[in-house]
Amino acid sequence: MAAGAPRFFVSHISGVAAFDPAGDQVGRVRDLVVMLRVGGRPPRLLGLVVELPSRRRIFLPMNRVTAVQAGQVITTGVLNVRRFEQRPTERLVFGELLDRRVTLVETGEEVTVLDLSVHQLPARRGWVIDRVFVRKGKKGGAFRRGKGETLTVEWSAVSGFSLEEQGQGAESLLATFEQLRPADLANVLHHLSAKRRAEVAAALDDDRLADVLEELPEDDQVEILGKLKEERAAHVLEAMDPDDAADLLSELPEEDKERLLDLMQPDDAADMRRLMAYEEHTAGGLMTTEPIVLRPDATVADALARIRNPDLSPAHAAQVYVCRPPEETPTGKYLGTVHFQRLLRDPPYTLVGSILDDDLQSLAPEASLPLVAGFFATYDMVAAPVVDEAGALLGAVTVDDVLDHMLPDDWRETEFHLNEDDAPDRDDGAEGGSGADDADGRDVGDDDEGVVTDGGRA
Missing domain, CATH: 1.25.60.10 (MgtE N-terminal domain-like)
Incomplete structure (x- = not known):
């Protein structure tokens, strides 16, 4: 995509970085906000939903976008860091328009929306969605190769975007966010409507x-x-x-x-x-029952093979627990722990039973949350064994589980890099844009008769 390209497909800017004029990254594009208009007129693109490093989502008006380039969006650097809230007349492109079943006006045939094309109006007078990339065929076949003809049509050539759709697919949305970490995809789902959230969840494996x-x-x-x-x-x-x-x-x-x-x-x-x-806020209530357990005659090579499992979290892979059989929890007698760093220092043929850290205390299943947190702080650990009175390993507690229970219930909604009360006031005047902005930068335009209105916004 050329610098300052006057046209782009929305799938091309999903997750791309947004930069200020100095080249510093502001955040990443997570969605686009449009306002549908009557009479088959192309929707106006109001702006982008940008996720800051703090995971706060803000609204970036299009009149603050100076260029849409390959793999990046350039802004004026003037941002309103108020949390984005969708308004009743606004639609989220990734969340609500992709995967929708619409109708070709000329033939009456139902098609699935795979992508949308955004075009900049002459003289930088705003952006509109003017073309729709669709696939013919039955519902749910959006990304099955060879299933249905694809074509690009003008926005006015389809109908059905303004209707509430039941059972909307999620293939395009998932393809858009397929590279996201689970925590980031969870953040995407949290900000979708309940209906769309259920549809996306149904489409995930x-x-x-x-x-x-x-x-x-x-x-x-x-x-x-x-x-x-x-x-x-x-x-x-x-x-x-x-x-x-x-x-x-x-x-x-x-x-x-x-x-x-x-x-x-x-x-x-x-x-x-x-x-x-177990009580929720005890070591027994916090622990996982699936730590890495090895017998004392296993080798360092065996241990390294186990912790290479990509499905393990870093905390779970930080150490292995050595026990007498059986190796499933509750195990036989717990003998000690071998830390990841020790595994890297010893030859592959070394028996794990010979390099145990058996001085490290274990946690009792009834240990309270403050006691567990104190253990992690005292010994600089990221995981700890939970052992019963008989000496059997019951499981392991990881530091992320401790944090989950110590932080406020709404911690996922809280940004730790920028407190909302400390957010600086921003001037969101319509510099460089067309028409006027409302309080948070939505470009309401001044040339759009028949625009769907929202409390005085044309």
């Missing part, structure tokens, strides 16, 4: 949805799980970390919880029941 659920607030977790078929909900719970799954199950009504436990594999259900037997 079980493992990906499990990873995302672990990063969502409890209310979102319960809402999404409640909209899944029970059998699938049980599979997703099995794919989650046991401690996170147990926390989620604890939020459900008793009859729903028992029904899902009955649908789960017996071993997984047993882990869930065992974890839920």
Whole structure:
């Protein structure tokens, strides 16, 4: 895409970095905000939803965008850092328009929206969505190769964008965000409407949805799980970390919880029941029942092979626990821990039983949250073993679980790099743009008869 290109497809700027004139990164583009207009007129692009490094989402008006280049958006550097809130007459392109089933006006044929083209009006008088990239064929076939003809048509050649659609697909939206980490995709889902959130969750595979659920607030977790078929909900719970799954199950009504436990594999259900037997804010309630456990005659090479598993979090891969058989929790006698750094220092043939850290204290399952937090702070640990009175390893607590329970319930909604009360006031005048801006920079234009209105905004 050439510098200052007057046209781009929305899929090309998903997740791209936004920079100020000095070359410093402001954030990343997460969505586009448009206002639909009557009479088949192309929607006006009001601005971009940009996610700051603090994970706050702000509104960047298009009259603050000086260039849309390959892999980046350049801004004037004048930003309003107030949190973005969608208005009733506004539509989010990625969240609401992609994957929509619309109708070709000429033939009456239903097609699926794969992408949208944005065009800059002459004399820099704003941006509009003027073309639609669609695929013919049955619903749900958006990204299946060879399934249906694709074509680009003018905006006026289709109808159906203004209607509420039930069962909207999510393939294009997921393709747009497929490279996001689970925490970032969870942030995307949290900001979607409940309807769209359920559609995206339904389109994710079980493992990906499990990873995302672990990063969502409890209310979102319960809402999404409640909209899944029970059998699938049980599979997703099995794919989650046991401690996170147990926390989620604890939020459900008793009859729903028992029904899902009955649908789960017996071993997984047993882990869930065992974890839920502990008080929430204790080591037993915080721990995972699936740490890396090795027998003392395993080698360093065996241990390194286990921690190379890409599905393990860094905290879980930081150390291995050496126990007598059985190796499934609750294990045989817990002997000690081998830290990742020690594994890197010793030859591959070394037995882990010979390099144990057996001086490190373990946590009792009833240890309180402050005691657990004090343990991590005292010993500079990221994970710790939980051992019962008989000396069996029950599981391991990781520092992220401790933080999850020590931070405020709404910590995912809180930015730690920029406090909302400390946000500087910004001048959002319409410098370089057409028409006038309202209070937070929405460009309302001055040449659009028939624009859908919102409280005085044309």
